Amino acid sequence: MQVKIKRLNENAVIPQYAHEFDSGFDLVATEDIIVEPGATVKVPTGLAFEIPEAYEMQIRPRSGVTLKTKLRVQLGTVDSNYRGEVGVIVDNMSNLSDNYADYTEGLVNGNYLVRINDDGDLAEVEGSYYDSPQVPYLIRKGDRIAQAIIQCLPDVELIEVEALGDSERGVKGFGSSGTT
Numbered sequence: 500m501q502v503k504i505k506r507l508n509e510n511a512v513i514p515q516y517a518h519e520f521d522s523g524f525d526l527v528a529t530e531d532i533i534v535e536p537g538a539t540v541k542v543p544t545g546l547a548f549e550i551p552e553a554y555e556m557q558i559r560p561r562s563g564v565t566l567k568t569k570l571r572v573q574l575g576t577v578d579s580n581y582r583g584e585v586g587v588i589v590d591n592m593s594n595l596s597d598n599y600a601d602y603t604e605g606l607v608n609g610n611y612l613v614r615i616n617d618d619g620d621l622a623e624v625e626g627s628y629y630d631s632p633q634v635p636y637l638i639r640k641g642d643r644i645a646q647a648i649i650q651c652l653p654d655v656e657l658i659e660v661e662a663l664g665d666s667e668r669g670v671k672g673f674g675s676s677g678t679t
Contacts, residue, residue, distance in 0.1 A: 503549035511545025523646035534591040541586040569593035
């Protein structure tokens with residue numbers, strides 16, 4: 500299958516699969532973005548896609564970013580009829596703590612910045628290294644921030660009915676199978 504990609508920004512990186520048999524390809528930020536604790540941002544990719552009919556593109560987190568930082572990429576869907584720029588929604592799940600003021604070496608323009616590198620590790624900023632998740636993150640232009648997967652969609656017909664069939668689970672949800 501071929502998927503057409505249009506570069507909308509000179510900083511946009513045309514995605515490639517890192518390894519043979521990878522299911523996802525990386526999406527790269529086209530500008531520096533500071534993600535303050537508790538904030539949500541849209542990270543531009545500078546790319547538009549022509550996804551074939553009956554397919555979708557799923558935006559997913561990169562495992563290294565999720566494991567090693569408080570950044571959370573929100574799952575997203577790009578429909579086949581969308582032709583605009585694909586953005587990645589990122590949350591910084593950390594909150595400022597009382598010891599925030601103790602991190603003085605990393606002060607950059609009034610903000611404490613921690614950069615993530617391509618492996619999702621915390622990296623140096625201005626010669627200082629912090630492993631505290633309670634600071635803003637700097638996503639730099641060129642950072643691989645999310646991955647995308649092209650998926651085939653089933654042909655679904657939605658039918659309204661008066662009653663649904665029974666199942667063993669029934670209406671039990673949200674923790675109904677236990678928490679341990």
